[in-house]
Amino acid sequence: MNPVIVAIDGPSGTGKSSTSRAVAAELGLSYLDTGAQYRAITWWMLSNGVDVNDPGAVADAVDKPVIVSGTDPGKPAISVDGLDASGPIRSQEVTAAVSAVSAVPEVRARMVAYQRSTTAAAPGGIVVEGRDIGITVLPTATVKIFLTASAEARAARRSGELNGALSVAETQDALIRRDAADSGRKTSPLAKADDAIEVDTTTLTLEQVVERVVALVEEKRASR
Numbered sequence: 001m002n003p004v005i006v007a008i009d010g011p012s013g014t015g016k017s018s019t020s021r022a023v024a025a026e027l028g029l030s031y032l033d034t035g036a037q038y039r040a041i042t043w044w045m046l047s048n049g050v051d052v053n054d055p056g057a058v059a060d061a062v063d064k065p066v067i068v069s070g071t072d073p074g075k076p077a078i079s080v081d082g083l084d085a086s087g088p089i090r091s092q093e094v095t096a097a098v099s100a101v102s103a104v105p106e107v108r109a110r111m112v113a114y115q116r117s118t119t120a121a122a123p124g125g126i127v128v129e130g131r132d133i134g135i136t137v138l139p140t141a142t143v144k145i146f147l148t149a150s151a152e153a154r155a156a157r158r159s160g161e162l163n164g165a166l167s168v169a170e171t172q173d174a175l176i177r178r179d180a181a182d183s184g185r186k187t188s189p190l191a192k193a194d195d196a197i198e199v200d201t202t203t204l205t206l207e208q209v210v211e212r213v214v215a216l217v218e219e220k221r222a223s224r
């Protein structure tokens, strides 16, 4: 039987990473965080003096960084040129620049090729999370989930993580700006696939979301 491939998409702060890692761990699947890859290439561009608002400059440098993603849901890992990038890719500077870098078609082409080859190399199946997984990266995924949550809930979750570095209102504004940029770009924008199942996480605990997604995957597995 073909391995199970789970695509999880949705806007920022809806719980994609937390849910995907827990679902993969529970079902014994690999896990891929594609947002971390776009953050990693953005970090490299910023660290190497590339103007992230110049799509031509970003495209010229696209093949330079060596980006390697781990696929163990219990130990998410990403390196750039052999250096652990898991801390720096979460900085505010990277978060503010990642939508511009990830809109460059050459960046997307490189990342999508890597995401497909990682999926093909996961014989036991994989959970892949991002913005364009169900429509562009893995259109034949076994199960497609689209997570949503109110802007207020997402901002409250994120500002809890930032230890008050930004107010809830500032966090909400930043999330809404990033979603608008990610949904409005020309090349594979953030969007729900027609055959994706929407799960609104606003009033659900993480455990409830994981339980629902695991049940949807099991249901699909049983019907194959």
Ligand SMILES: Nc1ncnc2c1ncn2[C@@H]1O[C@H](COP(=O)(O)OP(=O)(O)OP(=O)(O)O)[C@@H](O)[C@H]1O
Binding pocket: 010, 011, 012, 013, 014, 015, 016, 017, 018, 019, 035, 157, 158, 161, 201, 204, 205, 206, 207, 209
């Ligand atoms: N259902 C939930 N209820 C409450 N908090 C949640 C829920 N799901 C996730 N969280 C918390 O919300 C925050 C954001 O979650 P997570 O990083 O998984 O979202 P994301 O969609 O991957 O975000 P991004 O796209 O910005 O990387 C985390 O602190 C996480 O613990």
Ligand SMILES: Nc1ccn([C@H]2C[C@H](O)[C@@H](COP(=O)(O)O)O2)c(=O)n1
Binding pocket: 012, 034, 035, 036, 038, 039, 098, 099, 102, 103, 129, 130, 131, 132, 133, 178, 182
């Ligand atoms: N498949 C993907 C995944 C992510 N991105 C871009 C858009 C996001 O703003 C950014 C960071 O993702 P996050 O770590 O917040 O999930 O990366 C994308 O364009 N396509």
